[in-house]
Amino acid sequence: MSVAALPPYSRVACPTCGEENRVKMQFGPYTVTRRHAIGGMSSVFAGIDTTLNREVALKILSEEYSKDEKRIAAFEDEARLTASFTHPHVVKILTTGRAFGLFYIAMEFVPGGHLEHRIHEHGKLSEAVVLPLAVQIAQGLKGAQSAGLIHRDIKPGNILFDAEDNAKIVDFGLALVTKGGEAKADEIWATPYYVPPEAIEGGVEDFRSDIYAFGATLYHALAGVPSCTEDTMDTRLLRTAKTKVIPLKRVAPEVSHETCAIVDRAMSYDPRNRFGSYDEMIIALEAAIKGRESGAGNHKSAVQAHAVLRMQVRAKKKRVIIAILSSVVLTVLAVILAFEIIHSDHSGRPETVIDSVHADVDGSDRNKDVINQYRTAKDLMRQGKLRESEDAFMRIFSNPKVEEPTRSWAGLDGIAAALLDGRMTDANRHSIMVSSHIEARSSRLSSGFSTVLAPTLRSLQQPQFQKLEKMRTDKTDDEYLMACLISGLKNWEQGGLEQAVPFFEKIIRGVDVDHTGPIAPYRKVADHYLGDFKLLKSDAMNSIPSTPNQCKTAILELERLSVLLKTRGRAKYNIRSRQSELQQHGAYLEKLIGGNP
Numbered sequence: 001m002s003v004a005a006l007p008p009y010s011r012v013a014c015p016t017c018g019e020e021n022r023v024k025m026q027f028g029p030y031t032v033t034r035r036h037a038i039g040g041m042s043s044v045f046a047g048i049d050t051t052l053n054r055e056v057a058l059k060i061l062s063e064e065y066s067k068d069e070k071r072i073a074a075f076e077d078e079a080r081l082t083a084s085f086t087h088p089h090v091v092k093i094l095t096t097g098r099a100f101g102l103f104y105i106a107m108e109f110v111p112g113g114h115l116e117h118r119i120h121e122h123g124k125l126s127e128a129v130v131l132p133l134a135v136q137i138a139q140g141l142k143g144a145q146s147a148g149l150i151h152r153d154i155k156p157g158n159i160l161f162d163a164e165d166n167a168k169i170v171d172f173g174l175a176l177v178t179k180g181g182e183a184k185a186d187e188i189w190a191t192p193y194y195v196p197p198e199a200i201e202g203g204v205e206d207f208r209s210d211i212y213a214f215g216a217t218l219y220h221a222l223a224g225v226p227s228c229t230e231d232t233m234d235t236r237l238l239r240t241a242k243t244k245v246i247p248l249k250r251v252a253p254e255v256s257h258e259t260c261a262i263v264d265r266a267m268s269y270d271p272r273n274r275f276g277s278y279d280e281m282i283i284a285l286e287a288a289i290k291g292r293e294s295g296a297g298n299h300k301s302a303v304q305a306h307a308v309l310r311m312q313v314r315a316k317k318k319r320v321i322i323a324i325l326s327s328v329v330l331t332v333l334a335v336i337l338a339f340e341i342i343h344s345d346h347s348g349r350p351e352t353v354i355d356s357v358h359a360d361v362d363g364s365d366r367n368k369d370v371i372n373q374y375r376t377a378k379d380l381m382r383q384g385k386l387r388e389s390e391d392a393f394m395r396i397f398s399n400p401k402v403e404e405p406t407r408s409w410a411g412l413d414g415i416a417a418a419l420l421d422g423r424m425t426d427a428n429r430h431s432i433m434v435s436s437h438i439e440a441r442s443s444r445l446s447s448g449f450s451t452v453l454a455p456t457l458r459s460l461q462q463p464q465f466q467k468l469e470k471m472r473t474d475k476t477d478d479e480y481l482m483a484c485l486i487s488g489l490k491n492w493e494q495g496g497l498e499q500a501v502p503f504f505e506k507i508i509r510g511v512d513v514d515h516t517g518p519i520a521p522y523r524k525v526a527d528h529y530l531g532d533f534k535l536l537k538s539d540a541m542n543s544i545p546s547t548p549n550q551c552k553t554a555i556l557e558l559e560r561l562s563v564l565l566k567t568r569g570r571a572k573y574n575i576r577s578r579q580s581e582l583q584q585h586g587a588y589l590e591k592l593i594g595g596n597p
Helices: 069-083 115-122 127-146 207-223 235-242 257-266 278-296 300-314 328-343 365-382 386-398 406-420 424-440 447-459 478-493 497-510 522-535 548-564 570-592
Strands: 011-013 020-022 030-038 042-049 054-061 093-099 102-108 159-161 167-169
Touching: 011 386, 020 386, 030 054, 054 069, 069 093, 069 102, 115 159, 115 207, 127 167, 127 207, 127 257, 127 278, 127 570, 207 257, 207 278, 257 278, 365 386, 365 406, 386 406, 386 424, 406 424, 406 447, 406 478, 424 447, 424 478, 447 478, 478 497, 478 522, 478 570, 497 522, 548 570
Parallel strands: none
Antiparallel strands: 011 020, 030 042, 042 054, 054 102, 093 102, 159 167
16 A cells, blocks of 8 residues: 555544554654644654654645745755844754755754643733743844844734743744845745835835834734734735724733833834834833833732732633644545445444444454454543544454444544543544534434434534533533534634533433443543532632732642542643743732832
8 A cells, every 4th residue: 555645644544453553653763653743745744863862843835836846945044044143043954865855954853832722822922921922032032143144923812822831933944134124025025013114015125114013913912812803814905904004002002001012013014113123122022021120019919919810811712722634635535434434335234233332243253353453442442542542443444344333333432532631633634524424424323423423423513512402401412522522622622612611511410320322431530520620710720819929829739639630631731821820920929029028
């Protein structure tokens, strides 16, 4: 079987035995371990440097662009330009290479996520958090300027955080080498929300273009919304939008006048009105930080007032994390799968129902083998080996010889395993294939598959939370309850914990302890999520500490709660996020009161 056309780290099933394997995992001395992010022209994977035994990030140019000499040259330029200088606030390039006809860049792995994710997660970010990061980003951009570079794509998604929460700039794929301090791009490749006005029409750019994009990034972080709502690269519309940016103070009145002035100046339409150097901007940012500290005073009442304001802003209802939409490649695979289902040759054997314990089958060796595979997958799930369980279920689902509804249930269980493990991307990928399969086999399945389950799987691709009242609340059949489970897990992993609770409660009410159907094992799962929801309602997660000692106490209490959690993914993430927030808040309070808690 040829796998030459498949993208790196994709799963492929053997056409003979159905066993799935990963392809294209070894790129030079680097072994790909997981997918980290997907971009327009490339994908980023986490990997291990087998020579030095360290974790790295591998940016791999997509197959389409690996055949485009112009894009290859741009990719090589990115590596060369980034490697031309070293700065603590710029992601370090390690090496470059080619494998399987694909060009890759190996760079230091930065584990703390990016600024765009934090904005999506928290909405508005406080000045106390943003200003110190802004100083670091400005220092990194100054380092790039000293090397004769302008980045040309500064945006929240290109600001990463290391393990100590320091900012690091990444992706110099659009960077230009300046000549006499200026440069002109051959084409416009930028993000509309942050692109400077002079770049829209292909004009001359210099470091002040990066300052504009940097200012737009700070605006988004402090306001919770972009400064420009146009997502088009239409020159006329975008130019008009850039002239009508609402001042930051009107959008985020809680932000200080000093900080608003910095952002507004950085985003001046005319480059001549922006900061004349990064040093000038850094001085202004540091002055804004000192102004906030001195203005707070050392009085306890001032400490509490500032603390409450800061934490209230951060504690506003978190935004929905938009589920990662599946790539075009996966969509094509889903279409191919649907075509295979529709045109496959059915043997006419009796349909089989296999639950978690029992199975009504016709006694053939083949069905006994499927029973054993299914029970193994369920056992792996009960043992908490969710990735192995997911793989086992999807192998059953991928086998066209497995009868219905067993095959469809295997796909549903595979999706559930991925969600229970906190991996929305894998669940989305499976849901495309399984929903297409169910829709193609609707005549062989009970009505609940096509009327409830297929729409539920399609909804995984949508950012909105699912609502129980939109589903028939009087039904308790297995298909309906499985739809409730998937909807609840989707809401939970997207940050809608309260929106997930009604679905889990429905499962508890609908599945009695003697139930032996496919949904039976998930009653305990629903109970675990409801238990963790109660833990996450604790004071340590929701109160507003007013002293550093209270912050430390809350952090220790969250550490204790983390051990008690019975679910993965979102619950543990929320606790880690809250601990990080409390650490920053505690440090902020110590500065306000002069280090005397």
